[in-house]
Amino acid sequence: MDRNTSAEGKKSDLLDVYYFRNLVKNRFFKPAVNFILFVFLSIIIYFGLTSEPDLRFAGGNPFATTMIWDLWHPLLAFTVILFGRLWCFACPIGAAGDWAQSVFSLNKKYPEKYRNLWIAVILFLLIFAAERHLFMFTRNPVSTAYLLLFFTLLAVVMGIIFEKRSFCRYICPIGLVLGIFSMLSAVELRCKSRKTCHDHDIKECIVGTEAGKPCPVDEFPQTMERNNTCIMCMECVKSCSKDNIRISPRIPGADIIHSNKKYLPEAYLVHGMIVIFLFVMGMERFEFRNTIIDFVRSTLPIDSITFLQLYWRNMWAIIIFTLITLGAAGLLYVSIKAVFSGTNTKNTFIELSYAFIPLSLSVYLAENTFRLLKGIFFIFTETGEMFGKVWEFAIDFETINQLQLVFLTLGFLFTLLAGVLISKRRSHNRKEVLQGIIAVDFTAIVYLIIGFKILTLPII
Numbered sequence: 001m002d003r004n005t006s007a008e009g010k011k012s013d014l015l016d017v018y019y020f021r022n023l024v025k026n027r028f029f030k031p032a033v034n035f036i037l038f039v040f041l042s043i044i045i046y047f048g049l050t051s052e053p054d055l056r057f058a059g060g061n062p063f064a065t066t067m068i069w070d071l072w073h074p075l076l077a078f079t080v081i082l083f084g085r086l087w088c089f090a091c092p093i094g095a096a097g098d099w100a101q102s103v104f105s106l107n108k109k110y111p112e113k114y115r116n117l118w119i120a121v122i123l124f125l126l127i128f129a130a131e132r133h134l135f136m137f138t139r140n141p142v143s144t145a146y147l148l149l150f151f152t153l154l155a156v157v158m159g160i161i162f163e164k165r166s167f168c169r170y171i172c173p174i175g176l177v178l179g180i181f182s183m184l185s186a187v188e189l190r191c192k193s194r195k196t197c198h199d200h201d202i203k204e205c206i207v208g209t210e211a212g213k214p215c216p217v218d219e220f221p222q223t224m225e226r227n228n229t230c231i232m233c234m235e236c237v238k239s240c241s242k243d244n245i246r247i248s249p250r251i252p253g254a255d256i257i258h259s260n261k262k263y264l265p266e267a268y269l270v271h272g273m274i275v276i277f278l279f280v281m282g283m284e285r286f287e288f289r290n291t292i293i294d295f296v297r298s299t300l301p302i303d304s305i306t307f308l309q310l311y312w313r314n315m316w317a318i319i320i321f322t323l324i325t326l327g328a329a330g331l332l333y334v335s336i337k338a339v340f341s342g343t344n345t346k347n348t349f350i351e352l353s354y355a356f357i358p359l360s361l362s363v364y365l366a367e368n369t370f371r372l373l374k375g376i377f378f379i380f381t382e383t384g385e386m387f388g389k390v391w392e393f394a395i396d397f398e399t400i401n402q403l404q405l406v407f408l409t410l411g412f413l414f415t416l417l418a419g420v421l422i423s424k425r426r427s428h429n430r431k432e433v434l435q436g437i438i439a440v441d442f443t444a445i446v447y448l449i450i451g452f453k454i455l456t457l458p459i460i
């Protein structure tokens, strides 16, 4: 009997709280949430497109950049631990794809050979590389608006060509990151009883009913064992006539220990996020930043053409991000090769990489702490202005820096714990357990030293 089966019948169900089940089953609730957010998205795009690209000049309007990079993105990072991929329920971009699909779709199957997460991983790396110089999304309202338009159009086009939510399942970089971090989340959507699913002659969650659509990401509640793919659309809650779906609180991080589904693109990105966000925080520090800029300048073939310089720097950002990601993933790979003998290094690398998800989230949070405070202070200041008051707050870099170090240390400690639990789960052989722990601990200590080195440099 596996963990899920043995625990059946004992789980509390948030859907039973007051009228929550009725609310999510209501056919107007989700479209209403999606529509309201779509209107808000359109307003953000409008303000982005009508602003001056450079916020330092007159006509520069920070509304779009603040809403997306200082509020929405940090809030996702800080809430994923509680709610997992709940954002995907509300997402207006995924909804736009759905709406287009309901009007017309070729309903083609998404090509088998692309049914993996590599495109989403590459898009994630490209967006953060292009952020540094080429598009400067976080500081450029026009670029931000075009980025939002690009993903909305992509979701629409994919909805028209392919069946279900191929965009959310295989392309969206935010979905990918939320999926990985939702393995840590404190809630899970699962079936109440696997036996009920097994005995149900019509799998309504798969085929759909009048009440709810077939699962748009091809999940099957009976066999679900991790949060990553489920976009919490609640269609299975609507379609299952047995009321066999539950949303339950649980111990955060359960999926990274217990799930058997582990994949190379996710493992690779877990390491990528740690080093990329450490690098980005390094660029906020004078010493680190100057070393990198001087190096990139020294490689410039022509000194005077600004446009070429931007592409050149961006090319370097892509190269650096790719190399440090490969280097970080390679560090664990080499550690495994050094301590294990006669094991499948690739599989062991994939399995043990999931121990680094807490560290990855902690660095992600550290990078977003400043932005979130900036966004919240912006809201306070603007609200104060509406009421003729002056509500201004100064951001204390010292405090933020200490918070970043606390996040890093907590992430490190949880990664060590996850390393022990994953190693114990994957082998009953004491020697192999110890080898797994050594490989994880060694790599985590290297990350911690690099993190402390960068985060204790003076901020610009």
Ligand code: SF4
Pocket (backbone or CB within 6 Å): 191, 196, 197, 198, 200, 202, 203, 204, 205, 206, 221, 222, 236, 239, 240, 241, 242, 243, 244, 245
């Ligand atoms: S419709 Fe409900 S009971 Fe039937 S297989 Fe799906 S989740 Fe299980």
Ligand code: SF4
Pocket (backbone or CB within 6 Å): 189, 214, 215, 216, 217, 218, 219, 220, 221, 229, 230, 231, 232, 233, 234, 235, 236, 237
């Ligand atoms: S139908 Fe159910 S399992 Fe599928 S994505 Fe929606 S909420 Fe998740």
